[in-house]
Amino acid sequence: MASATRYDVTREQLSDLLAGTPRYRVDQVWSGLYSRLGEPESWTDLPKPLRSDLARLLPGALTPVTESISDRGDTVKFLWELEGGSRIETVLMLYRDRATVCISSQAGCAMGCGFCATGQAGFTRHLTPGEIIEQVVRATERARALDRRVSNVVFMGMGEPLANEAAVWTAVERIHGDLGLSARHITISTVGIIPGIRALAARPLPVNLAVSLHAADDALRDELVPINRRYPIDDLVAACREYLGVRNRRISFEWAMIDGVNDRDSDARELAAICRRLRPAAHVNLIPLNPTPGYPTRGSSLKRVHEFRDELERLGANATVRQNRGTDIHAACGQLAAGQPVAVGGSRTRAGERQSAAEAASTGGDGEQLGCDP
Numbered sequence: 001m002a003s004a005t006r007y008d009v010t011r012e013q014l015s016d017l018l019a020g021t022p023r024y025r026v027d028q029v030w031s032g033l034y035s036r037l038g039e040p041e042s043w044t045d046l047p048k049p050l051r052s053d054l055a056r057l058l059p060g061a062l063t064p065v066t067e068s069i070s071d072r073g074d075t076v077k078f079l080w081e082l083e084g085g086s087r088i089e090t091v092l093m094l095y096r097d098r099a100t101v102c103i104s105s106q107a108g109c110a111m112g113c114g115f116c117a118t119g120q121a122g123f124t125r126h127l128t129p130g131e132i133i134e135q136v137v138r139a140t141e142r143a144r145a146l147d148r149r150v151s152n153v154v155f156m157g158m159g160e161p162l163a164n165e166a167a168v169w170t171a172v173e174r175i176h177g178d179l180g181l182s183a184r185h186i187t188i189s190t191v192g193i194i195p196g197i198r199a200l201a202a203r204p205l206p207v208n209l210a211v212s213l214h215a216a217d218d219a220l221r222d223e224l225v226p227i228n229r230r231y232p233i234d235d236l237v238a239a240c241r242e243y244l245g246v247r248n249r250r251i252s253f254e255w256a257m258i259d260g261v262n263d264r265d266s267d268a269r270e271l272a273a274i275c276r277r278l279r280p281a282a283h284v285n286l287i288p289l290n291p292t293p294g295y296p297t298r299g300s301s302l303k304r305v306h307e308f309r310d311e312l313e314r315l316g317a318n319a320t321v322r323q324n325r326g327t328d329i330h331a332a333c334g335q336l337a338a339g340q341p342v343a344v345g346g347s348r349t350r351a352g353e354r355q356s357a358a359e360a361a362s363t364g365g366d367g368e369q370l371g372c373d374p
């Protein structure tokens, strides 16, 4: 585990760290961290010695490695190195009316979903709260430089947030309370870790929950999302119902459409039946599967995605087609591997190297909705 970094310290820890510094100065430092942002050296209303102390006592957690910008210029992917050498990615997506940051909660992921580049690369370690918060801070700085404001945060980057629930929650509280984002604009996406969903239901803020379902019968879900063997669909749906009971919010089901695998009429019928059990609070987000090096099956055609959506609607389920951002820079859902080698039919290659931008974009085209905001 990394040692405490700039955004790991609580306000009390900051006071202790700066013992002897007047209270109003500590407040100024806190507002530097959460309102002004940037490097402590740039907070020129603080005395120079204090600024140098801060730079030394509170090192940043994220060392920039590369920054990629999509062809359209509306998606920025940051690759960071953490203490210990692991790498993670963060994606900033700019829309006309909002800006969303997609953040990582772990370096890698232990859940082993075969269609996901992060899962293909395996698990390295949990992120600390500070490493999670700093991703939002860095993306906010980048957005500000473009005269934009970050309005939404989604835990849809690398890792399974509910396998690291305590750190994720500390980060959520700080993003909400100190960076000032409404809980309703924060979304946690989970593969379906039931104890994590229960833990979340007991937390005080009404964040959005997205559940990566991808299959509505256990045999297929066991194959696509191996953790389903431990937390099967009926139990998962019951946990979602409990969450709805407490939170009174909508739940979204994520469904990456895989050609001939989970895009059949029978899949739509089974999925609609689950949604009807949670009516009116379940919403399905359909995304054509994005290509990853370790999974050969293609995403469904956009035509099929729309037919599937229509079928769901006809069966009484609400569904939206979402088209991912940033496939050309491997910044879309499931494509984040931070340059880690991923398993490809027994051999290993660098994530993303297999696919040309054209191939990567070929499952794309313009969807009606862009990005992974639920």
Ligand code: SAH
Residues within 6 Å of the ligand: 115, 116, 117, 155, 156, 157, 158, 159, 160, 161, 189, 190, 191, 210, 211, 212, 254, 256, 287, 288, 289, 290, 291, 292, 333, 334, 335
């Ligand atoms: N671990 C969490 C959050 C990170 S994954 C989860 O699984 O929900 C973010 C989203 O990307 C999830 O809905 C996941 O199922 C989806 N995803 C993974 N690989 C994908 C791919 N190749 N194409 C499209 N979506 C993918």
Ligand code: SF4
Residues within 6 Å of the ligand: 109, 110, 111, 112, 113, 116, 117, 118, 119, 120, 157, 158, 159, 160, 191, 212, 334
């Ligand atoms: Fe992990 Fe989510 Fe990828 Fe599955 S889809 S391997 S849970 S990051």
